[in-house]
Amino acid sequence: MKRLLGFFLLSILFIGCNDGDVIVTSFSFEDTNLQFCTGSDSYLFFKINNADTESISLLFQGDSDIFFTSDTTRVTLDGTSNYINFRIYNGQVSSSYFCNEVPPTTPQAIDEYLGNSGVAELVTIASYDDLDGIDSDDEGLLDTDEDGILNYFDFDDDGDNVPTLLELDTENADGDNNPLTNPKDTDGDSIPDYLDDDDDGDGVLTRYEDSDLNLDPTNDIDDVTVGPNFLNPKVSNSYILDIYREHSFDFSTNIVLKIYNLVLTNGKEQITYETLILGSIEGIQAGTLLTTPNF
């Protein structure tokens, strides 16, 4: 006979019935952290219970960039590539048992249930920051240059190959340390330089005032008393260059992991969970991403 257990927390008795046999374990994971280790093409999440003698783990194969974007990934458990293990040990188990390539010989698993049916749902929430001097909340969900990178993680918001950080109120002339109150507007057209693709208003796009074609208009200077040609309206040579420079932004990702319709089996025993909340991890991965938008 199979029992269906509505699942609230990992703190209830673990009961399987089969022709009169009753298996009871503590299955108590409510106060333990979800932990994680990664391989080249697989992900292993696990929890160790309070007495350190039981564990539940999920292994699945996935793309290496799974933590780079906000998404919901659903993996079907198949018992071979993607599966759950619930194990009971003859001694205390530690995280090194899971994340070492060669697991320690002790403790030994004295009982094991395999979850080979169900769906693992991994929700990833990735936060991006372009470090361009403007608070992400102030940049909103616009994509001024339409390069596919929204302003809040686009370090060159107007796509002129001059980073926003260099186009703001870099001198803080008003002394308020807020780059948005008096942003530079070289040509006085009321479009601040960091959102203006022709900063000096000479009719040649800033991106095209890049005479050495190195995707950096800041080092093309005909008159040092004025500055770069893209800020000098008296210099208007045009070099067609419809290529974006490489973009970079920082990311940090949180996750929530749940299992739906899990079936755990051990010989003839079979236990089913409708919903098993394995837990969450904040900042599971963080770093810098590089990308060059297509023009």
Ligand SMILES: [Ca+2]
């Ligand atoms: Ca953009």
Ligand SMILES: [Ca+2]
């Ligand atoms: Ca930006």
Ligand SMILES: [Ca+2]
């Ligand atoms: Ca500009």
Ligand SMILES: [Ca+2]
């Ligand atoms: Ca110019």
